[in-house]
Amino acid sequence: MIGKLKGTVDEIGDDYCVVDVGGVGYVAYCPARTLSALEGEGTAVVLYIETYVREDMIRLYGFRTPLEREWFRLLQNNVPGVGAKVALAVLSTLSTAELANAIALKDVAMVARAPGVGKKVAERIVTELKNKAPAYAGEASGTIGLKQELGEGSAPAPVADAVSALANLGYSRDIAANAVAAALRNAGDGADAGTLIRLGLKELAP
Numbered sequence: 578m579i580g581k582l583k584g585t586v587d588e589i590g591d592d593y594c595v596v597d598v599g600g601v602g603y604v605a606y607c608p609a610r611t612l613s614a615l616e617g618e619g620t621a622v623v624l625y626i627e628t629y630v631r632e633d634m635i636r637l638y639g640f641r642t643p644l645e646r647e648w649f650r651l652l653q654n655n656v657p658g659v660g661a662k663v664a665l666a667v668l669s670t671l672s673t674a675e676l677a678n679a680i681a682l683k684d685v686a687m688v689a690r691a692p693g694v695g696k697k698v699a700e701r702i703v704t705e706l707k708n709k710a711p712a713y714a715g716e717a718s719g720t721i722g723l724k725q726e727l728g729e730g731s732a733p734a735p736v737a738d739a740v741s742a743l744a745n746l747g748y749s750r751d752i753a754a755n756a757v758a759a760a761l762r763n764a765g766d767g768a769d770a771g772t773l774i775r776l777g778l779k780e781l782a783p
Contacts, residue, residue, distance in 0.1 A: 605639030609669035666691040681755040739773035756780040
């Protein structure tokens, strides 16, 4: 099984690229975000690969990071009706951080932005992955750093108080931290606990 390709970009198509590795060209189907990050033909590239082997074909899917590949697997293995095409569409539209936050905050509309992903599929993605999103959050803007600060006891008092308040309302600490991180982005670092709780609850509203 192929897990990674390191070589030179030989060709870039609408939904794939060809990577030359030692004179052998490998076709890898990729999310649009991955393709747009390529620097052009003849440039060096590293892709993390998910290999699908079937009776009639072998197909490679390529991603910029191992985390993107894990989300590709997660979407297909845990959400009924989601195959490679839909998973690629989601990862083409949303970064892993945006996807993790959308699931944690139950933002069905955000997930439904992906081409071919209607409201029902988006609802299934949010529902089936709601308990898995924190573990796959990656470098969600501000969220990972916030969780580290909370774990170390170094988070500002208003932030810690807001997370505790949301947790006391029944939300998991991970989801509470995601909501407060989103609230911080809107309110700024100087916001008090009351403001963060109010905005956090707004983020968590169905």
